[in-house]
Amino acid sequence: MKAFHHSLIVSTRGKGTYEITEQIQEIVRKSKVQTGMATIFIRHTSASLVIYENADFTARKDLHSYFERLVSEDDPYLVHVLEGPDDSTSHLRGALTRTGETIPVTEGRLTLGTWQGVFVFEHRKAAHDRTVDIAVLGI
Amino acid sequence: MKAFHHSLIVSTRGKGTYEITEQIQEIVRKSKVQTGMATIFIRHTSASLVIYENADFTARKDLHSYFERLVSEDDPYLVHVLEGPDDSTSHLRGALTRTGETIPVTEGRLTLGTWQGVFVFEHRKAAHDRTVDIAVLGI
Amino acid sequence: MKAFHHSLIVSTRGKGTYEITEQIQEIVRKSKVQTGMATIFIRHTSASLVIYENADFTARKDLHSYFERLVSEDDPYLVHVLEGPDDSTSHLRGALTRTGETIPVTEGRLTLGTWQGVFVFEHRKAAHDRTVDIAVLGI
Numbered sequence: 001m002k003a004f005h006h007s008l009i010v011s012t013r014g015k016g017t018y019e020i021t022e023q024i025q026e027i028v029r030k031s032k033v034q035t036g037m038a039t040i041f042i043r044h045t046s047a048s049l050v051i052y053e054n055a056d057f058t059a060r061k062d063l064h065s066y067f068e069r070l071v072s073e074d075d076p077y078l079v080h081v082l083e084g085p086d087d088s089t090s091h092l093r094g095a096l097t098r099t100g101e102t103i104p105v106t107e108g109r110l111t112l113g114t115w116q117g118v119f120v121f122e123h124r125k126a127a128h129d130r131t132v133d134i135a136v137l138g139i
Numbered sequence: 140m141k142a143f144h145h146s147l148i149v150s151t152r153g154k155g156t157y158e159i160t161e162q163i164q165e166i167v168r169k170s171k172v173q174t175g176m177a178t179i180f181i182r183h184t185s186a187s188l189v190i191y192e193n194a195d196f197t198a199r200k201d202l203h204s205y206f207e208r209l210v211s212e213d214d215p216y217l218v219h220v221l222e223g224p225d226d227s228t229s230h231l232r233g234a235l236t237r238t239g240e241t242i243p244v245t246e247g248r249l250t251l252g253t254w255q256g257v258f259v260f261e262h263r264k265a266a267h268d269r270t271v272d273i274a275v276l277g278i
Numbered sequence: 279m280k281a282f283h284h285s286l287i288v289s290t291r292g293k294g295t296y297e298i299t300e301q302i303q304e305i306v307r308k309s310k311v312q313t314g315m316a317t318i319f320i321r322h323t324s325a326s327l328v329i330y331e332n333a334d335f336t337a338r339k340d341l342h343s344y345f346e347r348l349v350s351e352d353d354p355y356l357v358h359v360l361e362g363p364d365d366s367t368s369h370l371r372g373a374l375t376r377t378g379e380t381i382p383v384t385e386g387r388l389t390l391g392t393w394q395g396v397f398v399f400e401h402r403k404a405a406h407d408r409t410v411d412i413a414v415l416g417i
Contacts, residue, residue, distance in 0.1 A: 001140040001279040003313040003417040005384050035142040037178045037241075037274045039315045039380045043391030045331040051238040053184040053230050058219040062227040063234060065216055070209075070348075077343055080336040088340040091331050095341060095375055097234055099329040099394075102178045102241045102315075102380045104274035106144050111272045113182030116238075133389045135315045135382035137276055137415055139142040140279040174281040176317045176380075176413045190377040192323040192369050197358040201366040202373060204355055209348075236373055241317045241380045243413035245283050250411045252321030255377075276415055278281040 004031035004136040009129050012122035015086075017052065017060050020132065021117045025110060027134045034108050036138015040118060041100040043131045046090030047122045048097040054117025067093050067123075090123035097121055105138055143170035143275040148268050151261035154225075156191065156199050159271065160256045164249055166273045173247050175277015179257060180239040182270045185229030186261045187236040193256025206232050206262075229262035236260055244277055282309035282414040287407050290400035293364075295330065295338050298410065299395045303388060305412045312386050314416015318396060319378040321409045324368035325400045326375040332395025345371050345401075368401035375399055383416055 006027045012018055020040075028038055042049050053059040071092045073085040080088040101118065104111045112118075120130055145166045151157055159179075167177055181188050192198040210231045212224040219227040240257065243250045251257075259269055284305045290296055298318075306316055320327050331337040349370045351363040358366040379396065381388045390396075398408055 001142075001417065003279075005313050005382060035144050035274075036276055039241075039382055041380075041382050041389060043389060043394065045329070045337075045391070045393050050234050051184070052234060056219060056221070059184075059227060059230050062217050062219045063231065066210070066231050069216075071344070077347075078340050080334060080340045082334070088337060091337055092341065092344050095328050095330060098237070098376070100380050102180075102239050102317075104144060104178055104180050104272045106272075106274075111180060111182060113184070113270070115184050116182065131391070133382045133384075135313075135384075135416075137314055138274075139140065140281075174283050174413075175415055178380075189373050190323070191373060195358060195360070198323075198366060198369050201356050201358045202370065205349070205370050208355075237376070241319075241378050243283060243317055243319050243411045245411075245413075250319060250321065252323070252409070254323050255321065277413075278279065 001139055002033050006134050008132045010120045010132055011129050013127045014125050015122055017119040017121050019117045019119050024118055028105055028136055031136035033105050033136045033138035036105045037102055038105055038136045039100055039102045041133045045094055046124050047130050048094035049101050050097045050119050050121045051116050052119055053115050055115050086125050093123045140278055141172050145273050147271045149259045149271055150268050152266045153264050154261055156258040156260050158256045158258050163257055167244055167275055170275035172244050172275045172277035175244045176241055177244055177275045178239055178241045180272045184233055185263050186269050187233035188240050189236045189258050189260045190255050191258055192254050194254050225264050232262045279417055280311050284412050286410040288398045288410055289407050291405045292403050293400055295397040295399050297395045297397050302396055306383055306414055309414035311383050311414045311416035314383045315380055316383055316414045317378055317380045319411045323372055324402050325408050326372035327379050328375045328397050328399045329394050330397055331393050333393050364403050371401045
């Protein structure tokens with residue numbers, strides 16, 4: 001049985017989605033796990049993870065604009081705005097998407113579908129270095 | 140240590156929720172894992188997973204109608220609609236629910252609560268064959 | 279390889295978030311797993327889990343008020359209200375957050391970021407005893 005751990009730094013350049021699928025497949029390859037599972041986890045509360053369509057960029061454009069509306073920075077009821085209007089909204093957008101994703105591994109690869117990519121979803125306007133932990137377990 | 144993998148095909152007949160709890164319990168049983176965890180993962184971006192009340196159907200009726208409102212097909216701001224008005228909305232509804240679920244296994248069974256069922260949440264109007272991967276790890 | 283399982287009872291006192299980070303770190307320590315992953319799973323459909331900022335309470339105050347608005351108890355279209363106006367809304371709020379969270383373990387600890395806490399998110403007005411299962415796998 002193998003247990004492998006690796007951390008990635010993902011540099012974001014403001015709000016949006018940043019694909020990390022290939023980096024994670026490479027970490028799974030290095031783990032030498034053939035059958036098992038991989039957990040991807042972001043160590044932050046103002047950026048999150050999402051598995052989304054990675055073929056047509058307009059899909060992600062809608063994701064970005066939808067979240068601008070669903071959790072609006074203009075809403076006057078938010079009180080946790082010490083770091084700006086994108087402070088509480090970032091945490092809320094994270095709660096509505098995911099902090100971690102766990103994906104089966106078979107034949108040494110994540111069992112992602114044809115159109116599935118793994119993305120860091122940055123919710124802050126400013127650039128950030130985000131730490132993403134990957135754990136791979138299996139045989 | 141055991142590492143088991145199995146794929147299910149779930150045939151959906153349009154929008155709604157389709158319970159797969161018993162199929163997954165059966166896969167866990169076949170894995171012979173007594174203590175560990177199971178990951179259920181859907182290989183699609185226009186259908187998702189949700190763990191929901193499985194006793195009274197009106198609970199799921201509210202789930203369906205709530206998502207029709209939360210991510211409306213009538214919103215004019217969505218641009219990724221090449222495959223119809225249920226294209227981008229399907230991805231968004233998936234992002235708001237889950238692509239994967241991981242559940243502890245004890246005594247050879249998922250530790251689901253009395254009223255918890257695992258469901259495929261189909262977001263497209265048309266019927267689809269959905270692939271769901273299950274990985275079981277443990278001793 | 280180690281496979282460890284433990285159940286927690288979390289007593290909630292009505293709607294809100296209840297931190298369980300330290301209890302889970304303690305369970306991970308008891309598991310003696312150094313490298314691997316931990317799955318936290320709540321056996322209920324009217325309470326859920328969320329990883330959220332645990333430093334400044336105003337962040338969680340916004341989380342609570344945001345969900346009161348996003349899934350309102352005043353909406354007349356909900357039909358699953360046998361147990362009161364917080365019945366269907368509890369399930370919906372659970373679907374929008376998480377039933378389970380999986381977190382990598384390294385050096386015998388969850389790889390949580392500085393500001394990340396694990397919380398039970400209670401959606402019912404009444405006090406409840408909630409069962410949370412933790413599975414830890416690794417070496």
